[in-house]
């Protein structure tokens with residue numbers, strides 16, 4: 001058994017009515033917290049014992065019934081109780097000699113901690129992209145990924161104008177083997193975002209390119225404004241929004257692609273690329289190598305724009321949820337190796353798009369060949385895993401040597417498999 005807790009965060013699509021209710025709730029929770037805290041601080045000052053959760057809850061019930069604080073009736077009781085439980089714990093921590101760093105609980109300022117937690121009474125309908133919240137009703141959300149596991153609680157919070165729901169789930173990874181048994185190799189590229197060894201192609205989103213001009217224009221405008229003037233702030237806000245839109249679009253796209261691949265493939269083989277290093281090296285050398293770098297940094301900007309690093313992370317954790325796995329294979333010469341005769345030559349790639357083997361004449365789409373090579377290296381690593389053999393080093397080996405290992409290793413799996 002391996003229980004994992006994970007949170008899924010979604011932006012809620014709220015109606016004005018829901019917005020008003022949620023505002024009421026997030027206002028109610030700090031109100032009750034502050035009220036209960038004032039009560040306890042008074043008691044501390046007058047040397048009376050502190051009130052713990054049970055007594056505080058009794059008081060909260062009275063406040064709810066009063067005319068003055070009647071608005072508390074609309075706030076889900078469990079949310080208020082949660083705040084009182086939090087306060088109970090905060091005071092216990094504060095008196096605990098083993099936790100010398102804990103301070104006395106403080107008053108909550110409105111607008112600082114605009115969140116509300118639902119430990120029960122909620123429902124999650126992933127297929128309908130909606131959640132049910134007690135005393136709020138059904139609320140739709142922007143569905144960017146599948147919720148897996150058993151929902152344990154939901155925290156609704158406000159950031160700026162928008163509401164977000166964070167659904168915390170718990171699940172057993174071992175109990176969920178991947179529904180498929182297929183294995184696939186993935187070739188990452190600039191012209192095509194990802195090419196799978198089964199022929200599936202994902203085009204790049206290039207979310208940045210379309211917006212880059214708009215962003216540059218906005219930034220020029222900002223320069224002409226007086227710093228911290230109201231017009232400057234407006235322009236600044238527009239830039240922030242533009243950045244957010246780009247990031248959101250990219251993230252949505254990466255989620256879509258990674259979810260699709262992870263749902264269909266039990267084993268995903270990818271090249272072991274150091275995405276961060278690739279972009280760093282181009283920047284650092286810009287003075288030394290004039291021309292090449294401009295090209296290189298263009299390429300790296302594209303890589304960052306497409307979010308390869310984020311994409312690899314998504315594949316990784318989604319395979320974790322689905323009970324699948326990701327295998328990282330050495331990236332050397334994946335584009336120059338012939339999948340048919342294993343001949344390695346730069347000349348195999350005379351054009352960007354086409355692979356033609358100078359040794360045996362095999363030809364195919366270059367990205368597809370890359371994906372096929374990644375897949376065969378993935379098979380090799382799986383074989384190593386299965387046989388317990390030492391993995392060939394990921395870097396610094398020539399392809400000739402690796403080829404030799406390939407045939408040896410495949411021999412081992414064949415015999416141990418039968």
Ligand SMILES: [Zn+2]
Nearest residue numbers: 338341357360
């Ligand atoms: Zn060949």
